[in-house]
Amino acid sequence: MVNKKAVKTALVLGISGQDGSLLATSLLKEGWRVVGGTRRGIVNKYWRLDELGIFDQVELVNINLQEPHMVLDIVRELQPNHIYHLAGESFVEDSFHLPRVTMEANYFGTLNLLEAIRTSSSETRLFFASSSEVFGSTVSKEALDEKTPFRPINPYGISKLAAQQLVEIYRERYGLYALSGIMFNHEGPMRARNFVTRKISFNLARLKMEGGTPMQLGNFDAARDWGLASDYTMVMPEVLELKEAQDFVFATGKLSTVREFLSLAAEAVGFVPVFEGKGLFSVCLDRSSGLKLAEVSEKYFRNFDTPPHKGSPARLLKMTKFSGSHDVSVIATQMIEADLHRRKIGHVDV
Numbered sequence: 001m002v003n004k005k006a007v008k009t010a011l012v013l014g015i016s017g018q019d020g021s022l023l024a025t026s027l028l029k030e031g032w033r034v035v036g037g038t039r040r041g042i043v044n045k046y047w048r049l050d051e052l053g054i055f056d057q058v059e060l061v062n063i064n065l066q067e068p069h070m071v072l073d074i075v076r077e078l079q080p081n082h083i084y085h086l087a088g089e090s091f092v093e094d095s096f097h098l099p100r101v102t103m104e105a106n107y108f109g110t111l112n113l114l115e116a117i118r119t120s121s122s123e124t125r126l127f128f129a130s131s132s133e134v135f136g137s138t139v140s141k142e143a144l145d146e147k148t149p150f151r152p153i154n155p156y157g158i159s160k161l162a163a164q165q166l167v168e169i170y171r172e173r174y175g176l177y178a179l180s181g182i183m184f185n186h187e188g189p190m191r192a193r194n195f196v197t198r199k200i201s202f203n204l205a206r207l208k209m210e211g212g213t214p215m216q217l218g219n220f221d222a223a224r225d226w227g228l229a230s231d232y233t234m235v236m237p238e239v240l241e242l243k244e245a246q247d248f249v250f251a252t253g254k255l256s257t258v259r260e261f262l263s264l265a266a267e268a269v270g271f272v273p274v275f276e277g278k279g280l281f282s283v284c285l286d287r288s289s290g291l292k293l294a295e296v297s298e299k300y301f302r303n304f305d306t307p308p309h310k311g312s313p314a315r316l317l318k319m320t321k322f323s324g325s326h327d328v329s330v331i332a333t334q335m336i337e338a339d340l341h342r343r344k345i346g347h348v349d350v
């Protein structure tokens with residue numbers, strides 16, 4: 001049931017995605033009215049809202065961020081206290097094949113939103129989800145923070161950086177309360193299956209319950225700073241309530257490899273993972289049954305992969321109640337539990 005008594009309204013753009021659905025859940029718990037923006041045409045788009053049990057509690061509006069009039073009408077009518085811009089293209093590798101689509105979604109979508117806020121709802125506070133991909137080619141042993149120079153190396157990173165800098169310009173030039181969360185990788189049961197952690201948990205649950213062919217992965221040695229998505233979405237409303245708007249890195253400060261994540265997830269499902277071979281010939285097997293769990297396929301090997309970056313959550317820790325994200329072993333366990341459960345109830349098409 002929609003909360004008609006709520007005094008504060010949040011517009012969550014991208015509510016059907018991982019972050020949008022998790023954020024909506026925490027906003028509803030805090031008594032907010034949540035209006036969710038989605039685009040027409042996304043298949044099976046409300047499974048997360050259903051699983052989280054909030055489908056009936058949010059109001060949904062059809063909004064295409066590419067259409068300035070549509071954005072303007074909704075923002076003007078709603079006059080939301082907060083807007084969370086979590087929509088757009090999110091799969092880095094696709095951005096090489098869809099550079100224009102990526103730029104239009106991520107840059108022009110943000111521009112249209114900023115213009116709508118500036119001209120019709122200037123008290124609205126905006127959270128824009130940027131990405132650690134803005135750091136691109138930077139290689140550093142130190143954790144990267146809000147002051148680290150930006151050097152994107154793919155169309156996705158460029159689109160996020162352009163939008164992030166636009167947010168900064170509107171903050172400084174027009175005095176809008178607008179900020180960017182520079183989001184390092186964040187995972188959990190609501191992750192889409194094209195991202196590596198969910199690909200792993202989905203396939204391990206399949207292999208555990210039904211056996212079958214091994215999953216194919218790219219580079220086992222690729223590393224990322226993986227946090228738990230719900231830890232990050234929980235703190236987003238708080239950063240918008242601070243006195244002054246500024247950008248925040250959302251990260252853990254720790255790196256793990258795909259191999260490590262695969263190993264933790266395989267253990268969580270009850271396998272005994274062992275690795276054999278090197279590079280393109282790497283495989284992961286279950287020692288007790290001999291079942292092959294994963295093998296490397298060139299198809300998923302990225303020629304231009306972004307180097308590993310770890311981020312510093314120091315500013316977030318200092319300015320908010322955020323106390324750090326859960327460990328990658330907790331993330332793997334939560335994801336495995338969710339995928340085993342889905343398979344048990346026959347809900348595997350998500």
Ligand code: GDR
Pocket residue numbers: 089090091092093130131132133183184185186194195196197199216217218219220222223224258300302305306
């Ligand atoms: P990423 O996430 O590109 O970092 O972007 P992804 O999970 O796709 O890749 C993480 C790392 O794993 C390696 N990898 C594989 N990746 C996928 N998808 N599939 C595979 O089979 C595979 N095997 C190895 C990749 O090469 C990479 O190194 C995510 C997204 O959420 C972005 O939207 C966000 O901005 C950034 O994180 C921060």
